[in-house]
Amino acid sequence: MRRLIAIRNLAKSFGGLQAVHDCSLDIGRGTITGLIGPNGAGKTTLFNMIAGALRPTSGQILFEDRDIAGLPPHALFRMGIVRTFQIPHEFAEMTVIENLMLVPQAQTGERLLASWVQWGRVRAEEEENRARAESVLDFLQLTRLRDERAGNLSGGQKKLLELGRTMMTEARLVLLDEPGAGVNPTLMGELAEMVQRLNRERGYTFCIIEHDMDLIARLCDPVYVLAEGTVLTHGRMEDIRRDPRVLEAYLGGSAETAGSSAGSRLSAGGAA
Numbered sequence: 445m446r447r448l449i450a451i452r453n454l455a456k457s458f459g460g461l462q463a464v465h466d467c468s469l470d471i472g473r474g475t476i477t478g479l480i481g482p483n484g485a486g487k488t489t490l491f492n493m494i495a496g497a498l499r500p501t502s503g504q505i506l507f508e509d510r511d512i513a514g515l516p517p518h519a520l521f522r523m524g525i526v527r528t529f530q531i532p533h534e535f536a537e538m539t540v541i542e543n544l545m546l547v548p549q550a551q552t553g554e555r556l557l558a559s560w561v562q563w564g565r566v567r568a569e570e571e572e573n574r575a576r577a578e579s580v581l582d583f584l585q586l587t588r589l590r591d592e593r594a595g596n597l598s599g600g601q602k603k604l605l606e607l608g609r610t611m612m613t614e615a616r617l618v619l620l621d622e623p624g625a626g627v628n629p630t631l632m633g634e635l636a637e638m639v640q641r642l643n644r645e646r647g648y649t650f651c652i653i654e655h656d657m658d659l660i661a662r663l664c665d666p667v668y669v670l671a672e673g674t675v676l677t678h679g680r681m682e683d684i685r686r687d688p689r690v691l692e693a694y695l696g697g698s699a700e701t702a703g704s705s706a707g708s709r710l711s712a713g714g715a716a
């Protein structure tokens with residue numbers, strides 16, 4: 445498997461707290477890689493560093509062998525690293541299709557002078573953009589909601605729209621932050637299917653943080669387990685579920701936080 449991302453000895457401290465340390469992992473090209481771990485394990489901090497929202501204290505993030513650690517989000521976006529958020533950030537007053545058409549960067553139409561002197565080209569770009577947005581809606585089976593205000597969508601539909609927004613870019617690596625949070629089981633199934641199709645048919649590589657272990661088991665291979673800021677183990681979910689060190693990490697985490705049953709989180713049918 446060729447690597448798309450190689451993280452080497454990554455660390456991030458907040459004052460005296462080492463949120464991530466000695467963290468090394470690979471994201472293979474064309475994989476759907478999962479990232480799990482108890483609360484406070486450092487998953488979001490790691491995502492923030494890959495997406496450029498946080499500058500690492502030390503270590504490397506190699507994207508196709510180029511060190512991208514510390515590059516700003518817009519530079520990473522241009523390279524095809526796209527992050528979607530736990531809370532979808534649609535423009536509520538705009539329609540679904542308008543939300544999609546907003547995404548492409550640096551269109552000719554956004555440059556005032558160009559819009560005066562290159563009117564034909566601007567029109568052509570806009571038509572191309574609209575056609576792409578229509579095909580995204582078709583792919584996500586959201587065409588019936590094309591002219592709906594995005595603010596009126598359900599939580600799960602907003603997540604599909606968020607996935608659609610990544611499809612309007614030249615995404616190479618999509619970082620999905622808890623796609624399953626707050627989504628009903630039917631839409632969860634649709635979302636999972638879309639991720640699989642984007643992976644299979646469009647060659648997107650995904651890295652997913654998720655507390656729903658069934659969703660992780662369904663989608664991800666490999667799965668990395670983070671605990672106390674570093675990689676505890678990685679492998680297939682069915683092996684990870686049986687790993688006593690993983691159970692131990694979750695038991696420790698749950699004792700400090702929610703107090704829920706760590707065993708049931710990891711067993712089939714349980715969410716963290």
Ligand SMILES: Nc1ncnc2c1ncn2[C@@H]1O[C@H](COP(=O)(O)OP(=O)(O)OP(=O)(O)O)[C@@H](O)[C@H]1O
Nearest residue numbers: 458461462463481482483484485486487488489490
């Ligand atoms: N901006 C920050 N300033 C100070 N401490 C932070 C900051 N962000 C995260 N931390 C701390 O870093 C540690 C790792 O947090 P992080 O959010 O990365 O964990 P997580 O695995 O994503 O947890 P969860 O599953 O609960 O979202 C925690 O102890 C957290 O309190």
